[in-house]
Amino acid sequence: MKFEIDPQICTNCGICISECPSKTIRREKDSARIMSEGCIECSHCGMVCPVNAVRVDGKELPGYPEDVTQLTTEELQDHLMLSKRSVRHYKSAPINKEDLKSIIKIGETTATATNSQYCDALLFHGPEVPVLAADLARILLKVVRIGQNPLGRLLLKAGGLGRYAKKEVITGFYQLLKQTVDGKADPLFHRAPTVVVLTYPAKRGKRFGRTDCALAGENMMLSAHARGIGSCMIGFAESALYSKKHRAKIGIPEDRKIGLIFTLGYPDKKYSRYPVRESWDINLSD
Secondary structure, three states: OOEEEOOOOOOOOOHHHHHOOOOOEEEOOOOEEEOOOOOOOOOHHHHHOOOOOEEEOOEOOOEOOOOHHHOOHHHHHHHHHHOOOEOOOEOOOOOOHHHHHHHHHHHHOOOOHHHOOOOEEEEEEOOHHHHHHHHHHHHHHHHHHHHHOHHHHHHHHHOOOHHHOOHHHHHHHHHHHHHHHOOOOOOOOOOOOEEEEEEEEOOOOOOOHHHHHHHHHHHHHHHHHHOOOEEEEOHHHHHHOOOHHHHHHOOOOOOEEEEEEEEEEOEOOOOOEOOOOOOOOOOOOO
8 A cells, every 4th residue: 555645735744753653754844754665554544634635545534433433333333433543652550440440341241261360460550651661671671672783684684674774773772761761751551641561371372372362352352442542452561571581570479461452541632534445345246
């Protein structure tokens, strides 16, 4: 797919630039421009654009219904799932405790393989989040140093991490991690007020533990979205906690592994359109 910004419509407000997770949008003289190299085609720029200037293969992104109260139950459920986004910009306000209890309950009652109920959760709130971010940043700094030399970048590419192997990307992330240790940035949790860590038993949950956590986590994030609370899965945080020693430091028992880590918080951006994705091209004709 080809993502472009129509310069005749764009007001150069910069909202798309701050929202872009891959940092591939540049502000030019009269409008913003999407750099094709590095774009992950997530549609976030188009979903937050206040003037609908983004085009995908020459077409506008589909807009939300003007009045969701007029939707049928099925349509409302579809809208809930289609409009859920990976939120990376949060307000500082803590999550309402009653809402958080309801979200946790949804996770607890999610169906699991053979009703094993192996999934468990750790929650980090408020001032605990930047402390956690700093701890993980210290671990990741050691890993990122590997990518600061040509051989290390080749290893990243060989491991299927080519989009992270560019020198400027590694250098930028390294600097952000250093700032995270000092409490001046947070590229891991995006300054979210709450972080959820779902775990499963390493031995008993070997076959379906990660799947159970993924199902519970998705249900929790959809429940949060229905309450106006955003979320985002955080793969880098999970990567940092690769050893039992590191997991034990944040309170995870040695006999448990991480199934999913995600943030929760109130979004500080307004989304107005659905994303565009590649079609599965399934033929349902008789």
